Amino acid sequence: MSLRAICIVNIPHSNASNVIYYRKFPTCEKRAKLKHGQSYTPMPSHAALADALVDALCFQENEFKEWRDGADITTQLPAIELKTKDGSLWPFIFVKQQGTYFCCMPLVETTFHPKERPGILTLPAVTAAFSSIMAVIGFLGQPLGGITENWPKLSELDTFLSVAAPFGRLQVTEPSVVTAMMESPDMLYDDPVKVPAWRPLPFQGKPQVTVSMKEVVHSTQCDRSDMQPVVTISGYVKVHCELEGQGAEVQLRLKCPTTKLTPVGPDMVLVHPCVVVGAELCQVLRGGSSKEKSERTFRFSPPNHPLILCHYTFSRLFYPPVLGFYSMRGDKNVEFQLQLKLQDDIQNSFEAFEVKIPFYNRGHIKKSSLTPSYGTVFMSKDRFSLMWSIGAKFDSKSREASLGGTVVFEETESEEFRNSSATFVGNTSFVQLYFRMLDYTLSGSCVDPKGVQVMPPCKVKVHTDRRTETYEYKIWNKFGELPFALPKTS
Template structure:
């Protein structure tokens, strides 16, 4: 089975508050792979249209920035199987499948892997995509390109000029061979290898490091929650996170051992699942049952040989959350040209009362633009977003009252005519009438809700050497919604007990 990529597209997506159209920043076709696709598929071969023709097809079928209020049966039908991030693009000459897509940093990155032996299959969605390695490699290539293009607007044009040479190293002739940005850039710069002949570098570490030795480990924890102050609705939440690492050591690369525990500040919630990076050589984890029936996790000891670049050592989840970090009650009463709002927020005693960011966003995407607003928050300030579709309450760096509660009473007035901005998501399109939500954005440094942390005394490096150690933690909200208590909510209904 051939593992290759037929074509790559990189599209610049318009922002929500502008009416600009999407544009293609980069397009790369691999003629040798395209010729192979034509020979192997025969009459079932579907040619790839010109970039200008395929642009709207890709944006309409894949991008979340496209107008979600327009119903397209071939895209939005509830009977369609979901294979995201794999999509099927219908053209005038046939079907392009599988189109792998990644939307990141305002860019839509797409590629079309070569898949052989599917011309006789009528239902392409019935194919187990996990058995097609070119799809996995295509996704890996898109992640690599997204990381390479994660630069400022001023630097992006230069990166696009260097992109052909970068792809020639990452996927020569469409054959994906390397997914490390640092390795590819090192080969492009012709960095010399300073190791002696007795030492050998692994294939994934094609360049050596020379400089000050250091180890940076960061625990990034996120929470998604959906709550509604109704007896018929059940609040839901999920805590998940990752441990990222950047190891700079001279030589062929050390073996590093460290312990991930949940004995820090927070609720000490055991991790339910841990997915490690391929560089991990060993990971130990044992659950201990206490006499009172509770479960305590012993620290998980991980040994790994790190690559040169900044990488994610592991992902974890913690599902045994009993109390939300911030409990909220949101009530919105709509009128024809106005809406009255009341919000109450209470911070849990288990959460560190020191925020780097704490804001509440109240969107009105299905209503006309806000022409005027009045509000009386117990603390913080109230403002309007640039597109005049969101009310933003900046709560501040901490909850100042003794009971750690804050509240807001506000009213908004809408203009007489809408400016035509589309709802950015399906959830925002659902928000009509009493259906609405408030989204809480917060970030706390040097804290994790689950208590996940790295024990500095457990870190061992072989061969032994002195190094600068940096350990950081961060806890932030990912998708934290409080639904209107007077409307319907997109969450899980509570099951009635018999």
């Protein structure tokens, strides 16, 4: 894929725009002129580019422009149409960060009428442009004050693009790889041996492979007969291979044993493009009927930088690792009861375990009388919520924890001090669980370090680690309304 231009523009407001970097690729511009013929629109000057970008993105009050705001115009962000005195440029790709616009104009095969433009997902050039923008952002970094003309790495951006996209033809998008190619004094541009683009330089050092697994658990629960707990687990395997040689290959096995929480294997596995086509990605069942295990084998040629080898998902599970029951009633004087139960086959060890109990639309908390069976309770800084810190583990015998009591709120407060919420109406409310577990995955998925193989064979150290954390783990009040409907399954 080829690029016509890359630019960086600061637009603090509509009357002040400044192009701090602009790089055109003349060879790609000439190709665009040959391909587009009479409909060709050249890239504008610095000032014209800034004005066109302001015109397209900075909306003025009561301002309407048919080419931009018409009802028959389909907006496909991050692609916009850039209007210049010579015509229009589409798809012009941009990413905004801290008031700075990182932009790229890809080379497309033809021009499109505004009403006949295809979806940007069908245009590979858009993907290339977006990848190049993210590579530039990764190289420059993200300073707190935003990027200015005096940012030191701007002076190296021309060299970066000359390596990443020579003559505008995008080759490498990983910033660490491009930086290594820039800094390597032994880089041979005329090397007769063809090497992978993602591994252009050999690694020098002690060979080692690091495999990290992370799982995120989502859960929705309510102690009602018409609803059964729903659990979703999503995870990924991240690898960092520091191996000598440019043709090294790695093979590892992802084990996904069946458990009470995950009675079946993952219903979706997405792999990185570097995985060799034809590897044993199909599910392989091993073991007896009582301990049936599912394994997936991945064979890949790794880059020098860390990469996410695969994503996997277990959806529509009905056995939550922590089962909760929450009941709450009242307005200015609230009584509630919360019970948590850690399932028997779940590890009773946490890096942290906290519960947030919000009370919105009621005002500030005046006082509370609470009886936790385990851990400590404190009020949030905004005085709208209670925070319950359970600690590193549940009671080893009962594996349960409970919190009950009453909460009294301030009587007279204006609406601006009530922390209004469209969800927390009447008794409709929920509590949210936050916990992290180290060296553990809820699904039981793991990578056996002894099963990691490297070709050509060499003595390599293998490090593995696992962790689990929550996201949107909610237990709804049994006496409130539910903003969703899930039938109870038998």
